Amino acid sequence: MYTPPFFKPDRAASLKFAGDRGFGTMCAFDGHKPVASPLPFYLTYAADGTPQAAFHVARHNPLVKLADGLTSWLLAINGPDAYVSPDWYVSPDQVPTWLYQSVHLSGPVRSLSDGELAVQINTLSDKFESWLLPKTPWTPGKMTAGRLEALKKGIVGLVMTVEEVEGSFKLNQHKSDADYAALSDALGSQADADSRTIAGLMREARPLAFATDAVQTQQAIAPEGGV
Numbered sequence: 001m002y003t004p005p006f007f008k009p010d011r012a013a014s015l016k017f018a019g020d021r022g023f024g025t026m027c028a029f030d031g032h033k034p035v036a037s038p039l040p041f042y043l044t045y046a047a048d049g050t051p052q053a054a055f056h057v058a059r060h061n062p063l064v065k066l067a068d069g070l071t072s073w074l075l076a077i078n079g080p081d082a083y084v085s086p087d088w089y090v091s092p093d094q095v096p097t098w099l100y101q102s103v104h105l106s107g108p109v110r111s112l113s114d115g116e117l118a119v120q121i122n123t124l125s126d127k128f129e130s131w132l133l134p135k136t137p138w139t140p141g142k143m144t145a146g147r148l149e150a151l152k153k154g155i156v157g158l159v160m161t162v163e164e165v166e167g168s169f170k171l172n173q174h175k176s177d178a179d180y181a182a183l184s185d186a187l188g189s190q191a192d193a194d195s196r197t198i199a200g201l202m203r204e205a206r207p208l209a210f211a212t213d214a215v216q217t218q219q220a221i222a223p224e225g226g227v
Contacts, residue, residue, distance in 0.1 A: 001104045001166040006174045014103045014167035015051055017079065019043040021103075022127060024077035026055065026160075028066045028109075035062045041075070042127050051162035053105055054112075054120050056155045064156045069110035073160060077103045080194040080201070088186035090178045099187075099198050103167040105160065112157030120157050121148075171202050177209040184210070 009017070018024070019042070027036040041055035053075055057063055066073075079101035086094040112120060122140060129137035140148050172183060180202065188199035203210060 001102070001168055003166065003168040004174075007168050007170045009167045009169045011165050013169075014165050015043065017101060017167065017169075018053075018075075018077045018103045018105060018165075021077050021079060024075045024105075026057075026063065027074040027076065028063055028071070030062065030066060035066065037061060037063055040124060040128065042124055044123075046161075051105070051165070053160040053162060054123070054157070055159075056112075056117065056120060056124075056157045059154050059156050061156075063158070064111070067109045067111050067156075067158050070108050072106050072163065073109050075105040075160060077105070080197040082187055082190070082192070082195040082198040084172070084183060085186070088183050089175075090182045091176065094179075097172070099170050099172060099202075101167075101169045101201070103165070105162045105165055107161045107163035109158050109160045112159060114152075116159075117152065117155070117157035120159075121152070169201075169205075171198065171205055173205065177206075180206060180209045 022042060023038070023040050025036050025038045026041075027034055029035070037057055039055050039057060041053045044052045044054055046052060081098060081100035084097045084099055086096055125138060125140070129135075129139075172180060175183070184199045184202040187195045187202070190196060190199075
């Protein structure tokens, strides 16, 4: 992934983003063309601290035959994204751009045993059911006896040993405080949720830019207020 230095998060932040998101596109190469599948996953860690991305796919998914434990795959995890209009900047001569968060994990992928798959299914459902609290979490135990075992025959558990972590959190961190604050304010007023989310992330990343903006605003209105 090409990432200018000012957009590059550290390894810990990239892994946290990937783990919190829990959904991405797994990509491999079959020797002739790329093969990809969007899928949920969770991160776990080996005894030596190496990250692992655990997931499963349908047994007939072409990815299954490519999981040789040696060839590197790519898991692309994308977050919110938003278009930026040049009209939103304070400074002139700007161009359109796109802000986003994205992390790429890469490494070899191997298949799991039946026992490992059972653990993976439970862990994966626990992760996403926790998002729905206070709803009572769904568990495999709620299924009719034998039904889960029948369905498990149609899937294959896989795990990636993550050898490389790349991230790009492009929030226009290289812009001036005035441009940065103006852009965040404009994005925050848009109708789509992603634009508003990006605006919030910008505020979290550079709160001092907005403090400066607030001071400048107060200075601008002070004469009218008679202060």
